[in-house]
Amino acid sequence: MKPARRTAVTFCRMIKIEHSIFALPWAWAGAVLAARGLPPLFPLLMLTVAMIAVRSFAMGLNRIVDLPFDRENPRTCERALVTGEISLSQAWLFCGAAALIFILACACINSLCLTLALPALVFTAIYSLLKRLTPICHYWLGASLGLAPLAGWLSINPNHLDLAPLLLFCAVTLWVGAFDIYYAFQDLDFDTAFDLHSIPADYGPETALIMAGFSHVMTSVFLALFGLAAQLSLIWYAFWLGISVLLLVEHRLMLRRNPARINMAFFTLNGIVSPLVLLGIILGLVR
Numbered sequence: 001m002k003p004a005r006r007t008a009v010t011f012c013r014m015i016k017i018e019h020s021i022f023a024l025p026w027a028w029a030g031a032v033l034a035a036r037g038l039p040p041l042f043p044l045l046m047l048t049v050a051m052i053a054v055r056s057f058a059m060g061l062n063r064i065v066d067l068p069f070d071r072e073n074p075r076t077c078e079r080a081l082v083t084g085e086i087s088l089s090q091a092w093l094f095c096g097a098a099a100l101i102f103i104l105a106c107a108c109i110n111s112l113c114l115t116l117a118l119p120a121l122v123f124t125a126i127y128s129l130l131k132r133l134t135p136i137c138h139y140w141l142g143a144s145l146g147l148a149p150l151a152g153w154l155s156i157n158p159n160h161l162d163l164a165p166l167l168l169f170c171a172v173t174l175w176v177g178a179f180d181i182y183y184a185f186q187d188l189d190f191d192t193a194f195d196l197h198s199i200p201a202d203y204g205p206e207t208a209l210i211m212a213g214f215s216h217v218m219t220s221v222f223l224a225l226f227g228l229a230a231q232l233s234l235i236w237y238a239f240w241l242g243i244s245v246l247l248l249v250e251h252r253l254m255l256r257r258n259p260a261r262i263n264m265a266f267f268t269l270n271g272i273v274s275p276l277v278l279l280g281i282i283l284g285l286v287r
Contacts, residue, residue, distance in 0.1 A: 022145065022176075022270060022271070022274055023051055023055055023145055023148050023274075024048065024051055024052075024148075024274075025274035025275050025277060025278040026145065026146075026148035026149045026152070026168065026172055026274055026277070026278075027047055027048070027051045027148040027149065027151055027152040028044070028047075028048075028152060028278055029149055029152060029168065029277055029278045029281050030148065030149035030150060030151065030152025030153040030154075030155075030156075030165050030168065031043070031044055031047060031152035031153065031155055031156050032152075032278070032281055032282060032285070033149075033152070033153060033162070033164055033165060033168075033230055033281060033285075034152070034153040034154075034155075034156035034157040034162075034165075035156050035157075036285060037285060039155075039156050040156070042108075043109050043110075043155045043156060044155075046105045046106075046108045046109045046155070047105075047109065047151065047152060047155045049101065049105040050101075050102050050105035050106055050109070050113075050151070051148065051151070053098045053099070053101040053102035053105060054098070054099075054102045054120060054121065054124060056094070056095075056098040057095050057098035057099045057102060057121065057124070057125075058124040058125065058127065058128070058144065060091055060094050060095040060098060061095050061125055061128050062127070062128040063079065063080075063081050063091060064081070064088065064091050064092065064095070064128075065128040065129065066128070067081050067082065067088070069190075069194060069196070070082050072190075072194070073187065073190050074190075075186060075187065075190075099121055102117060102120075102121065103117045103118070103121075109155045110154075110155070110158045111158075112154055112158035113151070113154060113155060113158065116154070120147060120151075123143075123144060123147070124144045124147075126140065127140050127141050127144055130197075131191075131196050131197055131198065132196065132197070133197065134197055135197045135198055135199045135201070135202040135203070137180075137197065137198065138176075138177045138178075138180040138181050138184070138198070138199060139173060139174075139177040141176055141177070141180050142172060142173035142174060142175065142176035142177035142180065143169075143173045145172050145173075145176045146168075146169040146170070146171075146172035146173040146176070147169070148172065149165045149168040149169060149172065150165050150166070150168075150169055152165070153165040162229070162230075163229045164226055164229040164230035167222050167223075167225050167226040167229055168222075168223075168226055170218075170222045171219050171222035171223045171226060174215040174216070174218045174219045174222065175215070175216070175219040175247075175270075175273065177212075177215050178211075178212040178213075178215035178216045178219065178247075179212075179250070179270050181198070181199050181200065181208050181211060181212040181215070182212055182250075182254050184198040184199065184200050184201070184208075185200050185205065185208070185254070187201075188200045188201055188205070199211055199212075209251075209254065212251065212254070213251050216247040216248075216250070216251055219247060220240070220243070220244040220247060223240050223243065223244075223277070224237070224240055227240060227284065230281070230284070232280075232281065232284030232285065233283075233284050233285075233286065235280070235283045235284050235286075236280045236281065236283070236284030238280075239276055239277070239279065239280025239283070239284070240280065242276060243273055243276055243277065243280075246272060246273060246276075247273075250270070
C-alpha cells in the first residue's frame with residue numbers, strides 16, 4: 001500500500017469513519033423534512049461534507065485529549081496515536097483541517113449555518129473533556145449528534161425552525177446517550193480505577209441499565225411525537241414500531257452485560273436505526 005493511501009486509511013481508522021452511518025441519516029432526515037421531499041442537491045452535498053468534517057474534528061480531538069488514558073487502557077492501547085502510526089502534530093493538523101472544511105462547507109450552505117459553525121465546533125469539542133468531570137458525558141455526546149437533524153433542517157430552511165426537528169433532537173440525544181452507556185460497560189473497571197466518570201462507573205451497572213432502558217423508552221416516545229408534529233402518514237408508524245422493537249432487542253442483549261454482545265448492540269443494531277428513521281420519514285411524507 002502506498003504511503004499516502006496508508007496514512008489516509010490510518011486516519012479513517014482513528015476517527016472510525018464507518019460510524020458516520022450513525023450521524024448522516026439524521027442530518028439528511030432534517031433536510032428532507034424541511035424540503036418536504038427531495039432537498040436541493042448543492043446544500044445537501046455541503047451538509048454531507050460539513051457533517052463528515054465536524055465528526056472528524058470531534059473524533060480526532062477526542063483521540064488527542066484521551067491519549068494519556070488510551071496508553072493505559074488495554075482496549076485502546078493499539079490506537080494509532082498510541083502506537084505512533086499518527087503523530088500528535090499530525091493529529092492536530094488533521095483536526096484543524098477538518099474544522100476549516102466544516103466552516104467552509106457551512107459558509108457554502110447559508111449565512112445562518114456559517115454563524116452557527118463555530119458554536120457547533122465548540123459544543124462538540126466540550127465532550128472530550130466531560131468524562132473527567134461528570135457522568136452526563138453520555139448525553140452530551142447524544143446532544144452533539146442530536147444537532148444533526150437541526151443542521152439538516154436549517155441548511156434548507158434557515159428562516160424557521162419547526163417543532164419536528166426539535167423532537168428529533170430529543171430522540172437522538174436519548175438514543176445516543178443510551179447506547180453510549182452500554183458502550184461504557186467495556187471500560188467500567190478502567191474508569192473506576194482512573195477516576196473517570198461514566199454512569200456505569202459512578203452509579204453501578206444496574207442503575208446504568210435502568211437509565212439506558214428509560215432513555216430508549218423516551219427515544220421511542222419522542223419518535224412517535226415527532227411523527228405527529230411532522231404530519232407523517234401511517235407508514236411512519238410501521239417504521240417507528242420496528243425501531244422500537246430494535247431498541248428493546250438491544251436492551252435485552254445488554255441485560256447480561258456480556259462484553260461479546262456490545263458490538264452487536266452498538267454497531268449492528270444502532271447502525272440500522274438511523275437509516276430506518278430516514279427511510280420512514282421519506283415514505284411517511286408520500287401521500
